[in-house]
Amino acid sequence: MKTNRPLRLACIGCGARAQTYTQLAAGNPNRFQIVAGADPVPERVEKIRRTSANPAFRGFPSAEAILAAGRIADVMIVATQDNSHFEHCQGALQLGYNVLLEKPIATRAAQVLAVERLASQVRKRVMVCFVLRFAAFYRKVKDIIDSGALGELVSIQANEGVNPWHQAHSFVRGHWSVVNKSSPMILSKCCHDTDIVHWLAGRRCTRVASFGSLEFFRPECAPAEAPARCTDGCPAGDSCPYNALRYTSDLRFPWLPMVYDRAQEASADEITAWLRTSPWGRCAYRCDNDAVDRQVLAMEFEGGVTGTFTMTAFATGRHVEICGTRGVLKGGESFRQHFDTHLVLLPHEGEPVRYTVQAEDGGYELHGGGDAGLVNALYDEMTKPLDAPLEAGLDSTVHSHMIAFAAEESRLAGRVVILEEFERTHGKDA
Ligand SMILES: NC(=O)c1ccc[n+]([C@@H]2O[C@H](COP(=O)([O-])OP(=O)(O)OC[C@H]3O[C@@H](n4cnc5c(N)ncnc54)[C@H](O)[C@@H]3O)[C@@H](O)[C@H]2O)c1
Structure with a gap:
């Protein structure tokens, strides 16, 4: 599709992610x-209407209603919760939309493969919001690998410190805390990471093994006499890092706006009243959560490249260490915070090289500029020739999901999972 007019965007789900993408898109009216x-x-819906500054903007009360209106835009942004992506993406594809799809593609392996088949049948594009692929940091890592500076690729070690409060907010109290109602942590949070390791490796994963569990955010770890809600006068309230009343003070931003529409303007009393009934007011040790708070993956890629990934609730930020036959590349959050650089290349012979990455837009924050990078790429991705590969299209991102699903199977079954077998079992080539 070649077009000189702006790309018309619509969204199913007008929550936090849709607001971020539409705000970025609104900054470029020539393109969107x-x-x-x-x-x-x-x-x-009203927030997006205001952002759009478009008098002809149409608001709808549900996915069903917007889909019933036929195809009214070029690209449908699907930014509902994980469990709805499958249905909403399918609905949009069937109407002939190209889709900007929030991760994960779907919450079941067979559904992910079904989306891939449908997109290919209807010859429409799906760009998956793997924003880290568009972040300046990871782009630099990829460029360095591709430049040959590391020699032949040998191994990739990646880790993600979710951060203790973030873990409590999202994976203990929040949307992704109960695996059966959403999806396993390795998918809901860390499909970004299986994707980054897969993308950097640049080849398919052949086998995966995984271990992990939920050990800390459990009732037996609760402070003595902690009540069910932090609003009920917890004796440990002053020292507990997970005290929900922090949503009224030091941890109000950026967390509260993600889950409470009146976060910007509400008084502390109003927020406290909301916490009395909201999931986010519960004691972090007394929720119905079963998402893991630690998990490791060992991966083998084609050609014998190895990868490891560690997710822990109890650190903050992502790091990578990539070993090649000619050098090692290390970088991530701690380098940025404490060593005033982002990446260090240590050749096996010669002097270290430091890199400080400047995101062109969006700075290093907001997924390392990845949100802005993704929206910047969206126009070209959606208007290039249909057969040209997308930067984050289904042909590569589906496999990143399969690594996550296979890892979860490995963790639960206690065995090494062979990816090809796993994909076939879930309907690949069906
Ligand atoms: N790419 C990333 O880095 C990244 C980061 C955070 C979240 N996410 C993903 O983005 C998605 C959205 O997350 P969020 O934080 O914006 O969530 P959110 O809860 O703020 O937004 C989801 C919205 O969908 C709406 N909704 C529910 N049912 C609907 C229906 N039938 N029709 C239309 N709208 C409906 C909800 O009311 C809500 O406003 C999730 O899948 C999440 O995993 C991705």
Whole structure:
């Protein structure tokens, strides 16, 4: 599709992610026009309407309603919760939309493969919001690998410190805390990481093994006499790092706006009243959570490249260490915070080289500029020839999901999972 007019964007789900993408898109009216949004929460639709500055913007109360209106845009942003991606993406593809799809593609392996088949049948594009692929940091890592400076690729070690409060907010109290209602942590949070390791390796994963469990955010770890809610006068309230009343003070931003529509303007009393009934007011040790708070993966890629990935609730930020036959590349959050650089290349012979990455837009924050990078790429991705590969299209991102699903199977079954077998079992080539 070649077009000189702005790409018309609509969204299913007008929550935090849709707001981020539409705000970024609204900054480039030559390329994007926001024409519609659907969400059962009217205030969220109104936020997108204001962002759009488009008098003809159309609001809808649900995915069903916007899909019933036919194809009213060029690209549908699917930014509902994980469990709905499959249905909403399928609905959009069937109407002939190209789709910007939030991760994960779907919450079951067979559904992910079904989306891939449908997109190929209807010859439409799906760009997956793996924003880290568009972040300046990871782009630099990829460039260094591709430049040959590391020699032949040997191994990739990646880790993600989710951060203790973030873990409690999202994976203990929040949307992704109960695996059966959402999806396993390795998918819901860390499909970004299986994707980054797969993308950097540049080849398919052949086998994966994984271990992990939930050990800390459990009732037996609760402070003595902690009540079910932090609003009920917890004796450990002053010293507990997970005290929900911090949503009224030092940890109000950026967390509260993700889950409470009145986060910007509400008084502390109002927030406290909301916490009395909201999931985010519960004692972090007394929730119904079963998402793991630690998990490791060992991966083998084609050609014998090896990869490891560690997810822990109890560190902050992502790091990578990549070993090649001619050098090692190390970088990530601690380098940025404490060593005033982002990446260090240590050749096996010669002097170290330091890199400080400047994101062109969006700075290093906000997924390392990845959110802005993704929206910047969206126009070209959606208008290039249909057969040209996308930067984050299904042909590569589906496999990143399969690594995550296979890892979860390995963790639960206690065995090494062979990816080819796993994909076949879930309907690949069906
Ligand atoms: N790419 C990333 O880095 C990244 C980061 C965070 C979240 N996410 C993913 O983005 C997605 C959205 O996350 P979020 O934080 O914006 O969530 P959110 O809860 O803020 O937004 C989801 C919205 O969908 C709406 N919704 C629910 N049912 C609907 C329906 N039938 N029709 C239309 N709208 C409906 C909800 O009311 C809500 O406003 C999730 O899948 C999440 O995993 C991705």
